[in-house]
Amino acid sequence: MESCLKIKVGAVLLPGDVFTFIKTDTISLTDTLKDEKIICGPGLRRNGDDVVVCKSGVLRHKNPNLYWVDSQQRRYVPVKGESVIGIVTTKSGDVFKVDVGGSEQASLSYLAFEGATKRNRPNVQVGDLVYAQFLIANKDMEPELVCIDSSGRANGLGVFGAGGLLFKVSLGLVRRLLTPQNEILKDLEKLYPCELVLGMNGRLWVRAATVQKTLIVANLLESSENMTAQQRRTLFKRVADGNL
Amino acid sequence: MEVCSSDGFNFNVTLREFGCEQSLLSRPDGSSSFIQGDTSVLAAVYGPAEVKVSKEIYDRATLEVVIQTKVGLPSVKERSQEQCVRETCEASLLSSLHPRSSLTLILQVLHNDGSLLSCFLNAACMAFMDAGLPMSCLFCGVTCAIAMDGQVITDPTATQEKESRALLTFAIDSTEQKVLMSSTKGSFSVHELQECIAISQKASEKIFQFYRESVQRRYSKTL
Numbered sequence: 001m002e003s004c005l006k007i008k009v010g011a012v013l014l015p016g017d018v019f020t021f022i023k024t025d026t027i028s029l030t031d032t033l034k035d036e037k038i039i040c041g042p043g044l045r046r047n048g049d050d051v052v053v054c055k056s057g058v059l060r061h062k063n064p065n066l067y068w069v070d071s072q073q074r075r076y077v078p079v080k081g082e083s084v085i086g087i088v089t090t091k092s093g094d095v096f097k098v099d100v101g102g103s104e105q106a107s108l109s110y111l112a113f114e115g116a117t118k119r120n121r122p123n124v125q126v127g128d129l130v131y132a133q134f135l136i137a138n139k140d141m142e143p144e145l146v147c148i149d150s151s152g153r154a155n156g157l158g159v160f161g162a163g164g165l166l167f168k169v170s171l172g173l174v175r176r177l178l179t180p181q182n183e184i185l186k187d188l189e190k191l192y193p194c195e196l197v198l199g200m201n202g203r204l205w206v207r208a209a210t211v212q213k214t215l216i217v218a219n220l221l222e223s224s225e226n227m228t229a230q231q232r233r234t235l236f237k238r239v240a241d242g243n244l
Numbered sequence: 245m246e247v248c249s250s251d252g253f254n255f256n257v258t259l260r261e262f263g264c265e266q267s268l269l270s271r272p273d274g275s276s277s278f279i280q281g282d283t284s285v286l287a288a289v290y291g292p293a294e295v296k297v298s299k300e301i302y303d304r305a306t307l308e309v310v311i312q313t314k315v316g317l318p319s320v321k322e323r324s325q326e327q328c329v330r331e332t333c334e335a336s337l338l339s340s341l342h343p344r345s346s347l348t349l350i351l352q353v354l355h356n357d358g359s360l361l362s363c364f365l366n367a368a369c370m371a372f373m374d375a376g377l378p379m380s381c382l383f384c385g386v387t388c389a390i391a392m393d394g395q396v397i398t399d400p401t402a403t404q405e406k407e408s409r410a411l412l413t414f415a416i417d418s419t420e421q422k423v424l425m426s427s428t429k430g431s432f433s434v435h436e437l438q439e440c441i442a443i444s445q446k447a448s449e450k451i452f453q454f455y456r457e458s459v460q461r462r463y464s465k466t467l
Binding site for chain 2: 057073
């Protein structure tokens with residue numbers, strides 16, 4: 001089956017496409033029987049002995065045996081371990097309710113901040129932006145966020161956002177911006193110095209030196225989703241020359 | 245739109261010109277517009293989103309379908325069409341992956357020139373794919389009209405529908421070409437019903453091929 005998956009890497013697949021494990025009737029006496037192991041990522045599901053595609057998109061592959069379907073989506077579904085930008089909506093007792101853009105609000109305990117104790121509560125108000133990681137995120141339970149890592153340090157997580165602009169993009173664009181050494185961020189660095197927070201739920205936060213520069217960076221990031229690399233470079237160049 | 249039905253089942257199924265566009269609306273999570281000849285429908289999908297506690301289902305997503313006509317308030321006819329579309333979608337969406345969430349599908353009629361229910365189904369399928377909702381298979385809608393002289397016409401226009409003695413719409417799935425939903429009006433024989441099902445299954449191949457091409461065109465920019 002790995003061979004029929006490998007052929008289709010880079011092809012567009014639709015829901016319902018099946019990859020079957022071809023059972024050979026004859027077993028060769030000279031070759032060793034190799035156990036095939038395939039890791040199915042997002043968009044692929046196992047159905048008995050078959051792998052079935054459940055989302056439309058492009059099939060991607062990472063060595064040695066990881067396959068997934070890269071689809072363009074706008075709606076976020078919480079996944080454990082992902083870092084997202086949330087907006088605090090209510091404070092009820094010991095928990096904050098945070099809106100992450102999913103089907104229900106996530107809970108964030110007030111003890112899940114660096115240096116927080118029962119006496120020393122963190123300074124979080126309703127309407128604040130928090131950069132947090134999912135501790136629990138499955139389809140059956142309410143998602144839970146934390147602002148510390150496993151050793152108890154904040155490591156970049158926590159409340160942020162004085163000044164700056166929060167806007168929404170598609171999930172595919174955020175994943176592209178998070179790949180190491182990607183072109184868009186490299187071009188952006190040369191343009192203006194700015195502070196950028198990327199949430200995997202499709203939310204981006206930008207702060208540059210002036211309000212106008214902040215708006216320009218936000219517009220550039222939103223529009224770079226639908227442009228080819230060449231169009232993007234010409235647009236960045238126009239902005240750098242001050243013609244926009 | 246004419247079909248010559250012979251005993252050997254060698255018929256040419258002709259359908260009207262198709263057109264489709266995805267992601268044309270900015271607010272919904274998925275949207276599509278589907279055009280069959282002159283019939284044009286716009287579909288928008290929101291989900292998985294928050295659901296009212298009174299409507300939540302503990303192990304599946306709650307699917308709600310709303311059909312808006314071009315003129316006037318929705319009536320009983322729209323309600324029955326919503327029911328048909330909802331049953332087809334429930335059969336192909338993997339709604340157990342999003343329990344206690346809501347999926348909303350809104351279908352807006354832009355122009356009705358016959359085969360409206362199958363246009364709703366096609367637009368709904370493209371919108372679900374655009375929203376990235378997990379599906380076990382694709383589905384499509386095909387409408388057949390049986391004229392007074394017994395001839396079967398696929399994808400009829402509004403005038404052909406008015407002059408027919410029976411109108412049959414089938415929803416076909418992509419994996420086994422089985423009938424997911426059927427909605428019929430008028431009188432016809434068992435033999436004619438089986439003939440129409442066979443014709444719809446043949447026509448569905450063309451529609452699925454069209455889905456594949458339009459999705460490939462959409463992803464061609466990022467490839």
